[in-house]
Amino acid sequence: MTQELSVARPFGELITAMVSPFTADGALDLDGVQRLATHLVDEQGNDALVINGTAGESPTTTDAEKEALVRAVVEAVGDRAKVLAGVGTNDTRHTIELALGAEKAGAHGLLVVTPYYNKPPQAGLLRHFTAVAEATGLPILLYDIPHRSGVPIETETLVRLAAHPRIVGVKDAKGDLTATSWVLARSDLAYYSGDDATTLPALSVGAVGIVGTSTHFTGPQTKQMIQAYARGDVAGALALHRRLMPLFTGVFRTQGTILVKAGLALRGLPAGPVRSPLVDATADQVAQLRADAAACGLEFPA
Template identity: 70%
Template sequence: MTHDPRPFGRLLTAMVTPFAPDGSLDVEGAAKLATYLVDEQRNDALVVSGTTGESPTTTDAEKETLLRAVVDAVGDRARVVAGVGTNNTAHTIELAHAAEKAGAHGLLVVTPYYNKPPQAGVERHFLTVADAVGLPVMVYDIPHRAGTAIATETMCRIAEHERIVAVKDAKGDLTASSWVLSRTGLAYYSGDDAATLPLLSIGGVGLVGTSTHFTGVLAKEMIEAFERGDNAAALALHRRAMPLFTGIFRVPGTMLVKAGLNAQGRPAGPVRSPLVEATGAELDQLRRDAAAAGITL
């Protein structure tokens, strides 16, 4: 199956979901944050309601409201990808239909988590969702969260579906990814900020990032340098960004991204339980990581 080699551009950020001080959805803040990420951090697309967006603790109605706000804010100049993955195929399809109606340009569908289906179940889940919608699908392979990896043979089979076009690759197995890239037309996006350059070297096309709330410009420059064949510049940018590429995950990334955005005076607000607010010490460490990358928080 032949697909657009970069169906969602080169750089995407898995956007946090801004909340008001009382914990309710901050719709205006979401629009402002999306605008900042696209216009200042150079994102080609945004993922809303991913794990970083606290999708486990937002309601279906909130997900739809958030998506509409982001599409209205930046949908004319960036693609908006809706996270609709759950461990219930029927519920995933419901969320996918709602996202399609709300104007999403694509869907992010994670491997069903916790219930650990066999590969036959993983395959059927993705194909059933892709059959049910008209939007392009990015498959999210993140076994350390989902509890189940998408096997190479499974990935190659589901790649035959015309609407399964991309992978957010957080497997941490470049050999497996290389095999899939050699056998399919799937566009591979790193799901681990620090692994972006290695993934590009085997045929990946970009990044769905978390630290890119702050490192978007650096990450975009790194990807562009690699694409024009300037490997030395790409490597230098990779090494410069590494303290924040990795430091953002010292605790769950959502906590530190929101702490950093709040410190900058940008829309973010609190996290929802069971996450907790980053401590002062954790924010101080994040500031040191950012400073090491040449970024001020």
């Protein structure tokens, strides 16, 4: 007999960091944004979407475009899914400005990445995240990704941040399950795997779900894996984990947005080109993506 785990899931179980569809000339495609958001919620089973994350090419979108993206997605799916706005920058003042803009646009929560490149000390991270949390009324998911930002959010810092009522969870891409375990043992933060392939291992130490990239295509199956583990069907969850590994890892053979947009285009869904300095997928990369999908039992039309 199994018993389903009882844990807080402030943004559900399955979250996709959505790409931002562009027109052929590189402009923002707001109609495509709404159609893709609808597909991800209604067909892929997402409980929430992250808009303006790295997958959404946030380094190349303007502040006005970021606000327009949030408004468009809230209008399309905000009645049946949470919309989280990525607002993190390496400037606290700018991050707060983006947070206020996202709140005004109707976002249900914020994703705030560790300030990147300037490598602040832990005292600076504590001040930065607290300032953002104090500036709005929205719940915050911290994004811990030291291989991009250059600085981890250390365990003691995370435990201290967990005391703030609006800091409710972590998108965990640190790749350190020991550190994750210590934070979960000492706080009530909701942890979401920020690395598709480590979702099942993260669930084993107390995570509640995923903020994914391959979940543009694997949403229903990934959700089944999460729910199987939660009800005690570890063997079933492991079988799904193994089945999905080719896409969990394959979309990162190059920068994830590039291959997600290529796969969406194959399926006739809104995507468009990537913005420089990214480059669109090559024919060989698209062929490999098809092979990875087929290995998972999924197909991309020729």
